[in-house]
Amino acid sequence: xxTVPLEHVLLLAAILFVMxxxxxxxxxxxxxxLISVEVxxxxxxxxxxxxxxxxxxxxxxxxxxxxLTMAAAEVxxxxxxxxxLFWQHKTLDADTASEMRG
Amino acid sequence: MTLVFYLAAAVAxxxxxxxxxxxxxxxxxxxxxxxxxxxALIFFVLGAPFVAALExxxxxxxxxxxxxxxxxxxxxxxxxxxxxxxxxKPRMWIGPGILSAILLALLVPVVFHGKSQLATGAPVExxxxxxxxxxxxxxAVQLAAMLLLAGLVGASHLRRREYQLEMKExxx
Numbered sequence: 345x346x347t348v349p350l351e352h353v354l355l356l357a358a359i360l361f362v363m364x365x366x367x368x369x370x371x372x373x374x375x376x377x378l379i380s381v382e383v384x385x386x387x388x389x390x391x392x393x394x395x396x397x398x399x400x401x402x403x404x405x406x407x408x409x410x411x412l413t414m415a416a417a418e419v420x421x422x423x424x425x426x427x428x429l430f431w432q433h434k435t436l437d438a439d440t441a442s443e444m445r446g
Numbered sequence: 447m448t449l450v451f452y453l454a455a456a457v458a459x460x461x462x463x464x465x466x467x468x469x470x471x472x473x474x475x476x477x478x479x480x481x482x483x484x485x486a487l488i489f490f491v492l493g494a495p496f497v498a499a500l501e502x503x504x505x506x507x508x509x510x511x512x513x514x515x516x517x518x519x520x521x522x523x524x525x526x527x528x529x530x531x532x533x534x535k536p537r538m539w540i541g542p543g544i545l546s547a548i549l550l551a552l553l554v555p556v557v558f559h560g561k562s563q564l565a566t567g568a569p570v571e572x573x574x575x576x577x578x579x580x581x582x583x584x585x586a587v588q589l590a591a592m593l594l595l596a597g598l599v600g601a602s603h604l605r606r607r608e609y610q611l612e613m614k615e616x617x618x
């Protein structure tokens with residue numbers, strides 16, 4: 345089909361991953377941190393699909409499916425926790441979560 | 447098709463950059479949807495049409511709508527943007543930017559190490575994916591189902607306790 349070098353796709357995945365990483369580090373708003381984690385997961389998926397496509401195997405796409413499932417479960421629980429945090433502290437500052445108790 | 451890949455990659459990278467620099471959460475989310483659609487196009491070019499469809503339907507569709515609903519429930523107004531502007535000073539970017547640049551500089555030689563000129567192969571059809579997914583990887587499908595169930599139970603449990611507390615507060 346297309347003849348894109350594998351390295352270029354992996355480079356794109358690396359760039360997306362690094363941008364998500366920077367987002368997690370720099371943000372204090374917990375919603376933006378969750379969004380950045382999504383970017384990182386998506387970058388990992390790009391790497392898997394590119395590798396699966398390179399060797400003509402279906403395993404890459406299956407790994408992407410598993411990542412997708414994991415992202416869905418993570419987002420549902422993460423957003424519930426964010427709503428909980430916001431309802432308790434009236435702020436989205438990630439630092440307030442340091443005073444958690446059972 | 448090669449040109450399509452590079453254009454989509456540029457769009458994805460630019461949109462992701464906008465995602466991590468926006469102050470308004472809804473704007474960031476819309477840019478993230480653009481980035482995900484560009485990545486879906488890349489999947490299609492790479493010969494993975496099934497995953498491209500899933501990226502649009504589940505990632506850009508379901509997960510992003512979930513985010514949007516959560517942001518709606520938080521009901522953040524204009525003061526959230528001014529607060530975000532306080533939190534996100536330009537000098538905040540220096541440390542993480544350097545760390546990320548180091549990480550990228552470490553990743554690039556790893557990616558380009560070894561024999562180059564590897565071209566992507568023939569498309570992998572959905573039928574092939576399905577045969578492998580429900581053959582050797584059946585256990586993974588069941589584990590994914592359990593993970594989703596755990597996510598569902600966790601989210602509903604967290605919200606339920608909160609809802610009961612809200613009801614208790616409203617009553618007197």
